[in-house]
Amino acid sequence: MGKFKYKSPEIGENTKKLIERDKSVYFGAHTRSREIPLAISKAEGVRITDLDGNVFLDFGAGYAVASTGHCHPEVVEAIRKQAGELIHHPGSDFYLEYETRLCEELVRLSPGNFPKQVYLASTGAEAIDSALKVARYYTKRPKFISFFGAFHGRTFAAMSVCGSKKVQRRGFGPLLPEVVHTLYPYCYRCPLRLNYPDCKAGMKKIDGIPLLPCVAFLTDSIFKSLVDPSEVAAIIVEPIQGEGGYIVPPPEFHKLLRAITAKYDIILIEDDIQAGLGRTGKMFATENWEVAADVNIVAKGIASGVPMSAIIARSHLMDPGIDSRAWVPGSHGSTFGGNAIACAAALKTIELIENEYMDNAKTQGDYILARLNEMKENHSIIGDVRGLGLMIGIEIVQNKVTKEPFTEDFTEDGKNIKAVIVGEAYKRGLIIFGCGFNSIRISPPLSVTRKEVEECIDIFEEVITYIESNLQ
Numbered sequence: 331m332g333k334f335k336y337k338s339p340e341i342g343e344n345t346k347k348l349i350e351r352d353k354s355v356y357f358g359a360h361t362r363s364r365e366i367p368l369a370i371s372k373a374e375g376v377r378i379t380d381l382d383g384n385v386f387l388d389f390g391a392g393y394a395v396a397s398t399g400h401c402h403p404e405v406v407e408a409i410r411k412q413a414g415e416l417i418h419h420p421g422s423d424f425y426l427e428y429e430t431r432l433c434e435e436l437v438r439l440s441p442g443n444f445p446k447q448v449y450l451a452s453t454g455a456e457a458i459d460s461a462l463k464v465a466r467y468y469t470k471r472p473k474f475i476s477f478f479g480a481f482h483g484r485t486f487a488a489m490s491v492c493g494s495k496k497v498q499r500r501g502f503g504p505l506l507p508e509v510v511h512t513l514y515p516y517c518y519r520c521p522l523r524l525n526y527p528d529c530k531a532g533m534k535k536i537d538g539i540p541l542l543p544c545v546a547f548l549t550d551s552i553f554k555s556l557v558d559p560s561e562v563a564a565i566i567v568e569p570i571q572g573e574g575g576y577i578v579p580p581p582e583f584h585k586l587l588r589a590i591t592a593k594y595d596i597i598l599i600e601d602d603i604q605a606g607l608g609r610t611g612k613m614f615a616t617e618n619w620e621v622a623a624d625v626n627i628v629a630k631g632i633a634s635g636v637p638m639s640a641i642i643a644r645s646h647l648m649d650p651g652i653d654s655r656a657w658v659p660g661s662h663g664s665t666f667g668g669n670a671i672a673c674a675a676a677l678k679t680i681e682l683i684e685n686e687y688m689d690n691a692k693t694q695g696d697y698i699l700a701r702l703n704e705m706k707e708n709h710s711i712i713g714d715v716r717g718l719g720l721m722i723g724i725e726i727v728q729n730k731v732t733k734e735p736f737t738e739d740f741t742e743d744g745k746n747i748k749a750v751i752v753g754e755a756y757k758r759g760l761i762i763f764g765c766g767f768n769s770i771r772i773s774p775p776l777s778v779t780r781k782e783v784e785e786c787i788d789i790f791e792e793v794i795t796y797i798e799s800n801l802q
């Protein structure tokens with residue numbers, strides 16, 4: 331056990347009673363924690379009120395879902411109006427004007443000036459499964475390439491392409507066969523122990539783009555010794571790794587994947603579920619590098635919290651009327667995909683993001699990054715600050731020079747450093763989450779104001795200072 335003295339947050343009386351009731355009926359494999367013992371009563375904008383009347387500043391946005399802030403009045407009104415007119419329609423069979431409109435919007439906004447079609451589902455993992463099915467069906471190839479550090483969801487296929495934490499896979503095998511994981515450019519802790527951009531020196535070029543050694547591991551090792559690229563249906567990748575640690579790849583990375591997939595007729599699937607729809611300051615995160623994937627997947631923030639996900643794919647992959655290799659009617663579908671209330675919420679969400687919040691994400695995100703980078707200079711345990719827009723990761727280290735992380739049993743009772751930071755922030759009224767093995771994520775609603783940002787940064791700095799001054 332470690333030496334750090336840490337006490338979990340106090341719990342209010344009403345919250346305590348709920349936790350007691352909940353314990354026997356809610357599934358025991360949840361990750362609700364003593365560090366954020368939050369029982370929500372209501373939420374508005376960037377503030378959450380708990381059952382005991384305490385108010386918190388929400389810089390997690392329910393894992394990047396409350397994109398327009400909690401209960402944005404225009405989203406609430408769109409949902410209310412829709413609920414009075416139509417709640418459900420079987421989308422596989424009947425038409426709905428605003429569902430068509432939502433698909434038109436997603437086609438308009440997604441990267442790539444080519445025909446696209448949309449499939450609507452309810453959760454991120456379901457959309458991931460759908461995209462993998464599209465790719466296998468169309469290519470008739472069995473294999474997928476995914477990445478260490480990736481998180482794509484909890485269904486069997488989505489879990490099979492995950493590479494984030496072993497607890498998410500252990501005990502569930504055999505998983506989908508034919509998935510091979512390769513290296514993601516986690517430059518702060520390069521798996522090849524190299525430094526970007528020096529690592530590019532002397533590398534050959536693909537389509538004029540210098541190959542990164544971590545990508546060369548795919549092209550020159552995996553594709554030569556393990557997997558023939560002609561057997562690969564798709565490469566599935568997050569534009570920025572989310573659960574894996576908010577890891578922003580260098581600008582060449584997605585361009586290289588685009589060039590490699592084009593060369594071997596492999597489908598490029600970009601999982602924009604966490605990074606997408608304005609969070610990085612662009613509607614789709616790969617726009618930051620001018621890359622258009624064959625399939626883009628969005629979920630989380632698309633409908634401000636009403637469950638919805640979508641895959642947006644090149645039309646020929648989706649429509650047997652255009653290409654006979656595409657999946658046929660009846661081969662895929664979902665009862666709730668394109669739900670009427672979700673469509674209404676998504677249309678309003680997209681309008682708000684496009685008109686206002688996407689720019690705000692860039693402005694506030696740049697400011698937070700600058701402030702955190704300043705803070706990094708003055709604090710011994712902030713090893714790395716990285717991000718785009720309002721998708722910001724802070725990696726915590728024990729030693730800045732060696733980048734040595736704190737041990738998993740950092741506290742006297744065996745808690746890790748992420749839990750301590752999250753818990754100390756909660757005690758001071760700030761909700762933030764951990765990610766990766768040593769990082770904290772900052773992912774507030776895109777509507778966040780400068781005042782709320784200042785409040786968050788002040789609390790975060792107080793927490794870091796408190797921990798540093800209590801290190802043994």
Ligand SMILES: Cc1ncc(COP(=O)(O)O)c(C=O)c1O
Pocket residue numbers: 393453454455456458481482483484568572573601602603604605629630
């Ligand atoms: C990048 C990414 N893909 C997929 C998922 C899975 O989404 P869901 O939990 O809605 O199934 C997540 C969820 O965190 C995610 O961050």
